[in-house]
Amino acid sequence: MFAKATAKFLEEVDPTGNLIPVSSCNDSYNMLSIVRKEKARWLFQKPKYVATGFTLNDILRGDNLIHPAVTLTEFANYTQSGSDKYQAGLEANLHPELAQLTVEHKGTSKHNISFGSLKKEDVHLPKLLEDSKGRFLDMDHSLIKQAREKDGTVFGLVTQKIVTTQTSTISQSDEQANTLGGQIRHMVLKMCLKANASFCKGRSSELTIQPHTTIAFKQYVLIVKPKGDFDLGFMHEKSIPSVTFQTDDWYPPGCTWLTEDVAMLSHKFALLSGLKASIRASLLQHLISVMMQCGAVHLLERVLSQMLNGKCPFLDFVEIEPQRQALQVMLDVLSDEDNGLQTEDASSPLGAFHLVTSALAEMPDDGLAVLVSSCTPRVLRSLELLVQCVIENGEMFLNSDDLAPLTGETFQLTELLFSSCGVELQRDGDVLKTKLSESYQPQPLVLCLAIKGLASMAKC
Structure with a gap:
């Protein structure tokens, strides 16, 4: 915060x-x-x-x-x-x-x-x-x-x-x-x-x-x-x-940059979906608890960075007690020797979990507030298919079974979630198309990584 x-x-x-x-x-x-x-x-x-x-x-x-x-x-x-x-x-x-x-x-x-x-x-x-x-x-x-x-x-x-x-x-x-x-x-x-x-x-x-x-x-x-x-x-x-790291004009025009950037990181999601179902469920459950605390996702990203740098994680810098409690429970899950997350390497499941957390930390507050209420397996599966449509610059049919969980009120919230990250959902009859905002910012990439990461932990 x-x-x-x-x-x-x-x-x-x-x-x-x-x-x-x-x-x-x-x-x-x-x-x-x-x-x-x-x-x-x-x-x-x-x-x-x-x-x-x-x-x-x-x-x-x-x-x-x-x-x-x-x-x-x-x-x-x-x-x-x-x-x-x-x-x-x-x-x-x-x-x-x-x-x-x-x-x-x-x-x-x-x-x-x-x-x-x-x-x-x-x-x-x-x-x-x-x-x-x-x-x-x-x-x-x-x-x-x-x-x-x-x-x-x-x-x-x-x-x-x-x-x-x-x-x-x-x-x-x-x-x-x-x-x-x-x-x-x-x-x-x-x-x-x-x-x-x-x-x-x-x-x-x-x-x-x-x-x-x-x-x-x-x-x-x-x-x-x-x-x-x-x-x-x-x-x-x-x-x-x-x-120097990068300038604001590092994105080439068009959608190719998004396709390539997500492709470079897609193997991270396989690391998460390859974990035991009980471990994935526990990670997702406690990550949602952290997401429900204002500003706590940013703090979790900092703790995970400490772990990936080989340091002992500490919470001395956390100023608010409910945040500290949610993060401590998350740390207890990550420190469990039976879950296979102790490897301090960016190519490990812990590194993949850090990627998802980092993407969530970069999301705007209103988008994160909507996303935290959408973390059910069926909705996340539909959102994952929708971001794949964004990545490939494709289109989907509104009446398809793939989008069934996103009808009515949920679809309007989905529109809000995507627009907060610079992605417009456009209806053309029964066809749904996506359009990126004119100013190429990291938000569309952040949205795709956050949803794909959450969905990888919610897979049945």
């Missing part, structure tokens, strides 16, 4: 991408902190920046510490709220005097981000360069040794950060309400039967953020030379070939 709030904040105040959002309010970023860039594991993800716990002074030779000159200025007063509403209904009149059935589904997704007054802390770069002149890094430091052992490691130096100045909050809630009403009459027997039923379910979370919490930072690449002298890369990171 915190990670999504900081990302949304930077989308509005920093469209150039100079600032990096902080993913957890428990992460500590001080001036001249060393951060490590981790390459994205999957194509649709952005690279991550992880605090190492060290500062520039920690890895310098000598006892003379660098004391940076820092200026403090007002940055912004940020409060943002929004809501998405969706409604689907089905009314059937079998005969004016015989039967009438009404089904209605309503949903609301709300969020509120209140960071309040924010300030910007800036290191005076000319003074930093002057103080760093003639200084050398300790090449025997554990952090430097680790980087030398692993090719391609990129370090950055924090030189600017955005901090809160007061207690602030982030809240999110999703509510769904269903109503079923019916009336049956029989004129001869003078009988009248009426039935009405309704239920409401939802999920909500609120996070309180303390003053002086860093929500975003700017870093410059730390260029380490063989003898220990160093420079700072003051160019924008996207202009440095060794550390």
